[in-house]
Amino acid sequence: MTSTRKLSTNEVNALIDGLNNENEAAPAIADISESTDIRDFQFGSDDLSLLGDYYALRMINERFSRLARGIFLPMLRIQPRISSFPPEVKTYDEYSADVDNFLSMSISRIEELRGSMMLVLDPTFISILTNAYYGGKISKIKNRKGEFTSTEERVIELISEGLNSALEEAWKDLMRISITPTSREVNPQFVSFVDGSDLVIICSFVVQLPNVEAASFDVIYPLQTLKPIASQLRSRVQTDLVDDDKSWKERMEQAIMEIPLKIMARLGEPSVSMRNLITLKKDDTFPMQVNDGVDILLEDNVIFVGEVGEMNGQAAIKLTKRIAE
Structure with missing residues (x-):
């Protein structure tokens, strides 16, 4: 759910000043060899590279995309195409600066990882889902800032429960988790399960809808939540917990049985x-x-x-x- 951020006037002026001063003599380099603030650094040990290329998490997101289609089917009366983006790592403040101040943010607890996660839904997408769920057409609805109606709150609850269940199923390839809702916010600044300077892993998904612009939603994990299973998330080998998509197999089997x-x-x-x-006429018989x-x-x-x-x-x-x- 990223958006284009324009530079402020101060930021533009700072860039111009930097260009004007690029030909000036470089300042003298201070001798810091005796400084007590110097510490050893090992490449690859920082938090950003902790999870490698997020291979396992990308596989989880791809499977989650397929499972999530069935969650939106009863509301949209179509099975939308859902695509996942590669995970990104940012501080929570950086993420908050790129999104609106009015969102649906459902926070849940992952007991097995002793951490939390957050599902972020755009209010325009929620309005489209609500309108379609109660018999309306899939069309663009004017976005309003403020609060969700009780009807929209119910739709948010249904979507959150369905997506959490799909996420639990998608994670079974790696490990079994249980997701328990804890709270819900509408302003990124009010979220308390993570500090602004904390690193978070942002998993973004795009939902293709007919006749309207594509919608999106995010699943956000604090980096500290996934640290205990960093080695598993870097692994490219499937675990023994891999289960088949039973719902897909059952539907396929049922469809085949009805042919x-x-x-x-x-x-x-x-x-x-x-x-x-040539000579055959009525009441003639054939011996058989x-x-x-x-x-x-x-x-x-x-x-x-x-x-x-x-x-x-x-x-x-x-x-x-x-x-x-």
Whole structure:
């Protein structure tokens, strides 16, 4: 949920002054060899590189994107396309400076990591979801600053619960977590679970909607929350906890089981000469010999042999043998 930030007048003036002074003599370099403030630094040991390239977290976000589509389906009556961006690391103050002052910010506790996370939703996106959920069209709604209505609060609750469940499912590839909602805020400055100078990992997602601009939402983890599993987040090897997407498999299986198939009973294939065919008239009969039963065909493939009979006053065929493949 980033936005373009314009430089202030003071910042512009500072840049101009720096360009004007670039030809001036460089100041003398101070001798700090005896300073007590000097400390050793090891490259790769800083917080920004702690989690490497976030490979595991990117995999979690991609799976979460697929699972989250089903959360928005009942409200939008379509299954939107959701894409994930690579995780970013910023201080919370830097993140707050790039977003609006009116947002839905749902804070939850991850007990297994002994930390918290935050789900950030844009108010315009919430208005679109609310309007579509109660029968309206998916259309751009004028964004208002202030507070959410009770109806929108209910939609926020439904979305937060659904996305938290999808996030728990997505994390199963790495470890099992349980997400418990704790509080909700509407202003980034009022968030208390993280300090302004603390580093946070920002996972942004874009929701493609028809006829309107793409919407977005963020999942934010404090860096301290993910530190205990830094080695796992750097790993490119899947763990033993990988579970299949059962909901997807169940829907696929159900869809396959509902495919209509054409079944036909072939009583016989008598032959007739052209002479007899020309002289055929009403009430003429063809002799037909049924030896070991009639063939039962599925999509033109013989799969059973059966006997012709009657059941409950209707013609029926009793299956007597399955044709081996």
